[in-house]
Amino acid sequence: MNVVLNICRFNPGVDVKPYFQEFTVLVEEHNTVLDALLQAWQQDPGLSFRRSCRSAICGSCALCINGRPGLACQTLIRNAITEGGRITLEPLPHFRQLKDLVVDLDPFFESLKAVVPWVVIRDNHDGHMAPEVARKLESPATCILCGVCHAAMDDPGEVKPAAVVKGLRLALDPRDALGAARLQLMKVPRDILKLFIKDLPDRCPKGITLPEEVLML
Amino acid sequence: MLMHEVLVVGGGLAGLMAALVASQKADVAVLSKIYPTRSHSGAAQGGFNAALGEDDSIESHIFDTVKGSDYLGDQDAIEVLCSEGPEVILELERMGVPWTRTPEGRVAQRSLGGAGFPRACFAADFSGHVVLHTLFEQVLRRGIKIYPEWHLVELLMEDGQVAGVLAYDLARARLEVIRSKAVILATGGYGRAFAKTTNAHANTGDGMAIAYRAGAVLSDMEFVQFHPTTLYGTNILISEAARGEGGYLRNYDGERFMVHYAPQKMELAPRDVVSRAIFKEIKEGRGFEGQYVHLDLTHLGEALVAERLPQVRDLAIRYAGVDPARAPMPIEPAQHYSMGGVRTDTWGMTSLPGLLAAGEVANVSVHGANRLGGNSLLETVVFGRRAGHRAAQLARQEPWPTLSAATITRAYESWSSLLAGRGQGVQEDSTFAIRQEMTNLMTSQVGVFRVGSELEDAVNRLAKLKERYQRLKAPGGMQPFNYALMDYLEVGYLLDLCEVIARGALRRTESRGAHYRLDYPQRDDQNWLCHTFVRRGEDGPEFSNGPVKITRYAPQERGY
Numbered sequence: 193m194n195v196v197l198n199i200c201r202f203n204p205g206v207d208v209k210p211y212f213q214e215f216t217v218l219v220e221e222h223n224t225v226l227d228a229l230l231q232a233w234q235q236d237p238g239l240s241f242r243r244s245c246r247s248a249i250c251g252s253c254a255l256c257i258n259g260r261p262g263l264a265c266q267t268l269i270r271n272a273i274t275e276g277g278r279i280t281l282e283p284l285p286h287f288r289q290l291k292d293l294v295v296d297l298d299p300f301f302e303s304l305k306a307v308v309p310w311v312v313i314r315d316n317h318d319g320h321m322a323p324e325v326a327r328k329l330e331s332p333a334t335c336i337l338c339g340v341c342h343a344a345m346d347d348p349g350e351v352k353p354a355a356v357v358k359g360l361r362l363a364l365d366p367r368d369a370l371g372a373a374r375l376q377l378m379k380v381p382r383d384i385l386k387l388f389i390k391d392l393p394d395r396c397p398k399g400i401t402l403p404e405e406v407l408m409l
Numbered sequence: 410m411l412m413h414e415v416l417v418v419g420g421g422l423a424g425l426m427a428a429l430v431a432s433q434k435a436d437v438a439v440l441s442k443i444y445p446t447r448s449h450s451g452a453a454q455g456g457f458n459a460a461l462g463e464d465d466s467i468e469s470h471i472f473d474t475v476k477g478s479d480y481l482g483d484q485d486a487i488e489v490l491c492s493e494g495p496e497v498i499l500e501l502e503r504m505g506v507p508w509t510r511t512p513e514g515r516v517a518q519r520s521l522g523g524a525g526f527p528r529a530c531f532a533a534d535f536s537g538h539v540v541l542h543t544l545f546e547q548v549l550r551r552g553i554k555i556y557p558e559w560h561l562v563e564l565l566m567e568d569g570q571v572a573g574v575l576a577y578d579l580a581r582a583r584l585e586v587i588r589s590k591a592v593i594l595a596t597g598g599y600g601r602a603f604a605k606t607t608n609a610h611a612n613t614g615d616g617m618a619i620a621y622r623a624g625a626v627l628s629d630m631e632f633v634q635f636h637p638t639t640l641y642g643t644n645i646l647i648s649e650a651a652r653g654e655g656g657y658l659r660n661y662d663g664e665r666f667m668v669h670y671a672p673q674k675m676e677l678a679p680r681d682v683v684s685r686a687i688f689k690e691i692k693e694g695r696g697f698e699g700q701y702v703h704l705d706l707t708h709l710g711e712a713l714v715a716e717r718l719p720q721v722r723d724l725a726i727r728y729a730g731v732d733p734a735r736a737p738m739p740i741e742p743a744q745h746y747s748m749g750g751v752r753t754d755t756w757g758m759t760s761l762p763g764l765l766a767a768g769e770v771a772n773v774s775v776h777g778a779n780r781l782g783g784n785s786l787l788e789t790v791v792f793g794r795r796a797g798h799r800a801a802q803l804a805r806q807e808p809w810p811t812l813s814a815a816t817i818t819r820a821y822e823s824w825s826s827l828l829a830g831r832g833q834g835v836q837e838d839s840t841f842a843i844r845q846e847m848t849n850l851m852t853s854q855v856g857v858f859r860v861g862s863e864l865e866d867a868v869n870r871l872a873k874l875k876e877r878y879q880r881l882k883a884p885g886g887m888q889p890f891n892y893a894l895m896d897y898l899e900v901g902y903l904l905d906l907c908e909v910i911a912r913g914a915l916r917r918t919e920s921r922g923a924h925y926r927l928d929y930p931q932r933d934d935q936n937w938l939c940h941t942f943v944r945r946g947e948d949g950p951e952f953s954n955g956p957v958k959i960t961r962y963a964p965q966e967r968g969y
Contacts, residue, residue, distance in 0.1 A: 203889075205888070222728075233893075237884050238893065244447050245449060249451050249720075268727070290889065292890070310549065323514065336446070
């Protein structure tokens with residue numbers, strides 16, 4: 193089937209402001225938005241977008257699909273196509289557009305540092321962990337640092353969602369010496385964290401869930 | 410000009426492990442063409458082998474690996490790999506890796522192919538991902554400098570010694586020189602040389618090809634692993650853990666056909682054996698639509714699939730429209746891993762002074778002719794650690810190598826000119842067209858089953874593709890985020906490697922591990938119990954043979 197990709201283009205050295213360009217590509221319903229983008233790239237090798245794993249584990253191809261942030265490689269054409277066979281692709285909101293669909297990720301990765309994003313190992317940790325405790329770490333540990341949760345917020349303000357996920361995942365880890373103190377470190381009010389946790393599974397491409405009990409620590 | 414005592418190229422498991430260890434004693438930076446957490450190590454699902462179990466032993470892990478390698482692995486390196494396994498797993502545990510646990514709270518282990526015990530430590534089926542992110546956390550903790558989206562383009566040599574690199578910063582569209590005392594390559598494999606591959610778009614063999622161009626010795630490049638179970642069509646990886654947890658392979662008649670190929674190990678025979686079996690079933694008319702077979706998990710129950718194989722389930726639902734808890738998955742073999750690579754010793758030292766390598770880019774050689782599932786992740790952390798240690802030692806002991814203005818100017822000018830796209834160019838040809846022909850050729854003629862005449866034809870056609878490539882003009886010039894320019898360079902790396910792989914495969918007139926010659930179906934220890942070494946000469950690759958290190962296990966017939 194023919195699909196029209198309506199892609200937000202911007203080359204800071206040349207363009208005064210972003211504009212949209214249409215590409216008609218031939219794809220199947222079960223192909224992904226990334227497959228379509230790779231075809232558009234053949235038509236214009238100057239088109240810039242990040243991609244690598246094509247199986248929703250590396251987080252490179254996060255962008256805005258018809259106004260909703262997601263992963264290009266995880267989104268099937270049949271789920272993305274709108275009336276008239278069109279799909280609109282823009283860079284992630286709340287990130288600075290560097291070129292076409294490529295955004296500045298440095299502030300995003302930098303934001304992790306605020307939550308001490310590593311296990312501060314307890315002196316008396318003996319290498320054991322109860323399996324039911326380990327299971328609680330599983331879902332937040334699947335975070336791929338794609339930035340979609342950040343982009344999906346109406347107004348992230350001072351909340352750095354990926355850092356929050358990392359901080360809460362570490363707070364749940366019995367090996368960690370900081371534990372509950374991490375909630376203070378985040379400097380985000382509990383009611384906002386609660387709302388964030390509630391909305392996360394729908395916004396996150398990996399459907400990450402955090403138990404509400406983490407806020408009771 | 411930038412300077413770092415140790416420069417790690419590549420931000421996957423081997424690279425980050427090397428950087429962490431080296432940073433304890435030296436100034437270290439990581440240069441990576443994608444952000445480290447985007448590295449393909451993160452796509453590894455199954456687990457890390459280590460003989461932790463009470464019934465298991467390092468001895469048994471060593472033997473399984475030697476036998477799995479079809480006796481081409483170097484046994485001294487395999488001893489290192491297996492002996493250091495347990496301590497590295499516990500080191501990772503203390504760094505914060507969220508391993509799946511046993512009821513007693515120990516690190517849980519599962520069965521993977523070719524292993525005598527459940528030996529692979531795992532975190533559901535996100536094993537590579539969670540370790541990659543844990544190592545990244547530690548890199549942040551140590552404040553290690555990262556150059557993300559910088560592409561290595563050349564190793565700068567002075568008097569036969571690597572004295573730094575020339576790199577291209579994709580965002581700023583600039584060439585930069587980084588001087589260093591030790592460069593560690595951890596750039597992974599070249600899966601994108603093949604049309605059918607589990608590998609990411611980034612896996613274009615850059616480090617291997619750039620080391621080869623600089624004069625480093627590559628070894629055993631003809632040994633290419635084809636993973637038996639990838640989703641039909643997209644070739645997205647379905648972990649060996651699916652079989653480790655009890656999955657069955659079935660043909661069109663519903664038969665567990667592995668009974669005819671590996672009656673004892675069945676689905677958990679090594680990958681080379683299983684991939685050949687699948688292709689044989691398909692070729693003899695027992696596949697589906699003449700294209701694929703089934704991987705059946707339906708008897709395992711939804712709870713186990715959800716708990717142990719959540720990623721596999723998601724991938725199959727999304728990309729194949731099949732819920733593996735309810736219906737069998739359509740699967741076919743595809744290129745997965747490179748056994749060969751830049752030849753190193755057990756401390757990661759290559760044939761070029763100042764250059765080290767670890768992980769898939771390297772050939773140390775622990776996998777020989779066929780890698781066992783769970784051994785590559787282990788290799789990344791064990792030999793990443795050793796390379797980091799050795800590089801830090803070099804940084805402490807050695808003075809800064811000379812790097813002359815003439816060398817820098819020559820490299821800078823020739824690359825500026827190339828990247829700017831000067832020259833004629835051929836309008837009607839493109840990187841895309843050459844890439845497509847190259848990858849189809851590799852999958853169809855340098856794949857699971859090989860034969861002399863087809864390999865010869867492949868060698869000739871690759872030479873023609875190379876001629877066409879040399880007439881291309883670099884596209885788009887030095888502009889920020891010009892991915893077409895990087896694609897152009899990557900296809901050049903792949904063409905160099907394809908030539909080495911295809912010629913190596915043509916040269917080796919026997920069948921061993923993953924290298925199977927229909928015209929020479931037997932293993933030939935008399936003539937070919939040897940490594941293939943290759944170095945770039947004036948007129949292309951120059952091959953020679955090198956001895957295999959055999960310590961305890963003399964070659965036997967390999968049956969499963």
